[in-house]
Amino acid sequence: MINLKNVTKYYKVNDEKKYILKNVTLTIPTGTNLGIIGRNGAGKSTFLRMLGGIDFPNSGRIESDVRFSWPMGLSGGFQGSLTGRENAKFVCRFYGLSKRDISNTLNYIDDFSELGKYFDMPIKTYSSGMRGRLNFAMSMAFEFDCYLIDELLAVGDKNFKEKCAKTLNERKKNKTILLVNHSMGTLKKMCDSGVLLENGTLSYFENINDAIVEYEKI
Amino acid sequence: MNKRSSWEIQKAVVTSLFLRELKTRFGKQKFGYFWAIVEPAAIIVVFWVMFGFSMRKSTTGIDFPMFLMTGMVPFQLFSKIVNRSMVSFQANRGLFNYRQVKPIDTIIARVLVECLVYFIVFNIFILIGFLLGFNARVDNILGLLFIMIELIFFSSGFGLICAAIGHFSETFIKVIGLIMRPLFFCSGIYFTVEIVPEQFRSLLLINPLLHFLEKIRSVYFESFYSPYASDTYILLWTVSLTIISLWLYTKLQNKIIAS
Numbered sequence: 001m002i003n004l005k006n007v008t009k010y011y012k013v014n015d016e017k018k019y020i021l022k023n024v025t026l027t028i029p030t031g032t033n034l035g036i037i038g039r040n041g042a043g044k045s046t047f048l049r050m051l052g053g054i055d056f057p058n059s060g061r062i063e064s065d066v067r068f069s070w071p072m073g074l075s076g077g078f079q080g081s082l083t084g085r086e087n088a089k090f091v092c093r094f095y096g097l098s099k100r101d102i103s104n105t106l107n108y109i110d111d112f113s114e115l116g117k118y119f120d121m122p123i124k125t126y127s128s129g130m131r132g133r134l135n136f137a138m139s140m141a142f143e144f145d146c147y148l149i150d151e152l153l154a155v156g157d158k159n160f161k162e163k164c165a166k167t168l169n170e171r172k173k174n175k176t177i178l179l180v181n182h183s184m185g186t187l188k189k190m191c192d193s194g195v196l197l198e199n200g201t202l203s204y205f206e207n208i209n210d211a212i213v214e215y216e217k218i
Numbered sequence: 219m220n221k222r223s224s225w226e227i228q229k230a231v232v233t234s235l236f237l238r239e240l241k242t243r244f245g246k247q248k249f250g251y252f253w254a255i256v257e258p259a260a261i262i263v264v265f266w267v268m269f270g271f272s273m274r275k276s277t278t279g280i281d282f283p284m285f286l287m288t289g290m291v292p293f294q295l296f297s298k299i300v301n302r303s304m305v306s307f308q309a310n311r312g313l314f315n316y317r318q319v320k321p322i323d324t325i326i327a328r329v330l331v332e333c334l335v336y337f338i339v340f341n342i343f344i345l346i347g348f349l350l351g352f353n354a355r356v357d358n359i360l361g362l363l364f365i366m367i368e369l370i371f372f373s374s375g376f377g378l379i380c381a382a383i384g385h386f387s388e389t390f391i392k393v394i395g396l397i398m399r400p401l402f403f404c405s406g407i408y409f410t411v412e413i414v415p416e417q418f419r420s421l422l423l424i425n426p427l428l429h430f431l432e433k434i435r436s437v438y439f440e441s442f443y444s445p446y447a448s449d450t451y452i453l454l455w456t457v458s459l460t461i462i463s464l465w466l467y468t469k470l471q472n473k474i475i476a477s
Binding site: 049052053054055056070071074077078079081082086090091093094095096 | 222226227230231233234235237238241242245310311312313314315316317318319472475476
């Protein structure tokens with residue numbers, strides 16, 4: 001359950017307030033895969049970041065009993081001079097994993113990312129594709145209730161992309177995703193329900209198709 | 219993964235950041251530890267050669283190299299804490315994508331690293347002092363510990379304020395950089411307040427660092443008495459900077475994360 005209570009969020013553009021949410025009170029049921037729909041600049045990514053706890057409403061409160069992932073695809077604050085393993089270990093540490101869990105998680109990331117010997121080399125030697133793979137592997141290595149995905153569903157070459165999709169679909173069996181995407185096809189395929197973000201209002205649709213129909217009217 | 223209290227989370231974050239900083243700063247190729255010792259040592263030697271002959275033990279009752287050392291190390295600690303804190307938000311920006319990592323944690327971790335480094339450096343210099351036959355005994359260890367803790371809070375508070383304001387203004391960081399340089403020359407690293415001509419004393423004594431250094435020497439060496447270092451002035455600066463910095467930070471925290 002995500003509870004929004006009188007939530008207002010705006011950006012100041014040339015001293016003019018541009019509203020993303022204007023005094024929105026809404027309860028969004030979770031437990032289903034949720035797609036966020038809206039035009040460019042409607043504030044989809046901002047909404048996702050607010051759920052991820054790294055952006056904040058100007059007023060009002062957002063409450064939730066769901067453990068959200070960090071927004072996937074955002075480059076994860078890698079320290080270039082440290083190795084992929086060291087960077088991953090750092091995240092494991094502050095997530096409070098035990099020694100054994102850290103070692104398991106690192107093995108998973110090592111295995112999933114297919115970085116091979118690069119996993120033990122400084123991140124600054126990585127190509128952007130390799131960074132993306134490490135990033136994706138790290139998101140998948142942690143068990144969250146809900147994965148926040150901003151556009152990026154898969155990274156790497158064709159084979160790796162297929163692996164990403166497969167893993168995500170498997171994960172969806174007992175966890176959920178919250179997806180920002182511009183492709184209506186992808187949204188229909190990946191999500192069950194939808195949230196439409198438009199002109200500072202937020203509306204919830206139990207069926208993603210209804211949300212898309214509504215979106216196409218505007 | 220169980221639900222953790224915010225204190226547990228912060229502890230885990232600071233610990234992991236601390237280890238990460240150590241690894242980054244003092245990785246194999248970087249000679250980080252080496253420089254932490256060589257830099258102040260080089261300055262001490264230069265000043266020793268420059269002033270050593272004119273400034274005799276009699277003026278302060280302290281061996282001149284020890285006099286320099288007890289000024290250099292605390293000053294370096296201050297300046298490193300401020301400089302490292304100041305750019306900490308910028309350097310760790312990508313980490314704020316993880317909701318567990320609060321900007322202030324990155325500063326706490328950096329301050330802890332500097333404290334560890336300069337604790338070791340201080341001890342090495344004391345040891346070298348003994349080996350060279352100087353009077354290097356700390357006369358009031360508890361007093362020294364207390365004033366050093368005050369210095370750490372003072373520096374961190376100052377660093378946090380600079381970081382918070384500097385996050386929104388590049389110019390501010392540059393201005394602070396400009397202020398830091400003359401501080402080296404007017405904080406009493408190589409002189410005592412006593413030898414400053416009387417008409418300049420009150421002006422120089424506005425600088426809290428001068429109070430800190432005089433005070434540090436007077437607890438380190440029983441023979442050194444400073445009527446100028448004011449405990450109240452030091453405490454006032456320390457407490458105000460700590461409170462103001464935390465107040466400012468809480469106001470700006472969310473903006474810093476979201477920006």
